[in-house]
Amino acid sequence: MKLPTEVEERQQLADEIHARPFEPLSTPGAALAIATLREGPADDALCVAHLARLGGEASAAGAATQCQVRCGALRVRWERHTEFHTFTVFTDLGELAMEQAFDTGWLDALPHDWLASLPGRMISATQLAVLPCPGDPPHARLVAPLFGSDPLVGNRVADGAATVVSDLRAKAGVTRFLVFDHAMNRRRAGRTVQRLIELDTYRMMALLSLPVATRRMGQLAAEEAQLASLMARFHDATDGDEVLLHELVTLAAQVEHAMAENGARFAATRAYSGIVNQRLIDLRETLVPGLQPLSEFMARRFRPAMDSCAATAARQTQLSERIARAAQLLQTRSEVERERQNQALLSSLDRRQGLQLRLQETVEGLSVIAMTYYGVGLSNYLLKPLAKAMGWHETAVTLVAVPAIALLVLLNMRRLRRHLHQSPDS
Structure with a gap:
């Protein structure tokens, strides 16, 4: 069958919906996901080369945005995102007692320094264990010793087919999730694990803006005070327009530089926050007695942090607009003063012309x-x-x-x- 000439990159666009598929995972099983910040395009080749150290047969997809290697019983997958890379190690375990859920002996199949020498700086590390649980999940007080902390958060997910428990704390740099499988197949278990990994990874990526927002809030207070002082001097006409305009331009340059510096960071936070909220919806939570739901726990601190970042971005945008309006007012007053001077000059010229005519x-x-x-x-x-x-x-x-x-x-x-x-x- 002969078809018309294709649009450029049509096949890549058609394959986009199949990018980053879920990795099927048996029960019991385990996974470890590490996300490192992407410093530039040169890091992509380093990541692929680092993955190649494991040997085995590699399979690539999505124009080198994803690559997977088998290393013994382990399946190691690398994914390239806009601002970070993820390395995820999956394994299916024959037996796994609850007390051994977070043991990492299965990672011994990796070279000794392979994890420590991953390219880039780590932003998140997520460890998951999937245990079979035909009946109701164990009580939270029996699970708490595995995490070494209390309280725990969690709920039923996947329409009640599994129960997720976590403390959402980064201990030794790793956030841990325990998944009790009530009635999941391999593909559903893989989807649930991937959603939890993305929930933790995008949560950390979204929070990258929080220190920036905290610093910027203090700077914005000083800049707003400076603008208020300039407008008071403008109202009282205590300084000339040239002096006020110079200070206003300096302030505008300072604000625009800050917006150019952190505007992309705040925009990325909005996108990551939306993904986190979507992943919580995708988990399809139902309450478990004695456990605080993940979404409720996230709403307590994560959402206020996102609101602070959004408020900071909106505040500096509003400040930029106020500076633009102040500059317009100053320009208008200067133009009015210039028109007045021109009128006086024309009147003087008229008088001189009359005198010259009489002379x-x-x-x-x-x-x-x-x-x-x-x-x-x-x-x-x-x-x-x-x-x-x-x-x-x-x-x-x-x-x-x-x-x-x-x-x-x-x-x-x-x-x-x-x-x-x-x-x-x-």
Whole structure:
């Protein structure tokens, strides 16, 4: 069957729904999952090479985002995520007493330093044991010695097919879960174990933002106080706009730098928190008498931590918006002041232009007088001899010449002014 040309990466997109499948697990069984932070793409090759140290037959999937190796009776799987890697070791055990649930002798099949030399810095380590339990699970007081702490949390999961018990404490760096299998098959047991691993891993990844939020809260209080001081000085007009604008720009740069630095961290926390909540829903909890449910325990501290991170992210976004509004107000006031100065300058120019016009008219009047004077003087050289020849008095000739020459000069000046006003370059 011939098909049209495929969209690029179509097969990868189609296979995405099958990525990271659950690992089937028999009962009794055990698993250990370790998550390390991913520093960069170069870590991927290191992880694959580290997995290859185990030998055995490897199978890869998802464009090198997942790889699995068999090491004797162990199944070791590596997965690459956006910010971290996970190495998970699964094993099926023939027999496992409750008192030996968290023994790690089955890990002796791994090379001596293999776990300690995993690439990256560890963010979480989760150990799980799955025990058969056809009837009701043991009472919490019988299970507590395995964890060495009290109280325990847990509930029925998978529609009552299993019971999960944990103290959610990282002892020697490891968080432990005990799963009592009432009626699960291998695939359902694998799904339950994987959900618990992801619950613990994404919980720790989400909490990475909490120290950042704690530090940022103190910084935000100082920045908000600085903005309030700037706005008070803006209201009182105690400082010039240039000084206020410089301080406001410095504050804005500081806030934007912090947002660029930790914005991605807070966004990742929102995503991880959503995954944690979804995994709690996927477990499909039902209450067990004497045990506090996992979701209820998580709601007591985990959700307030997530709310603090979300509040910090929202608070710094609001501060950035307030700084932008303050800068706009300052700019508006500067523009109004500039317009006022421009109006004053135009009024001054109008007054100067009026004075120049009057001065020009005065100069023109003086020019008419001066030109008339020189014109009469020159005309006397011509008219006096002529008047003498005709028997006219010389003074009479001068009296007649003065208004005539003055009129000619005045008409010529007006013609010249009219010509200048009509000129395109005037």
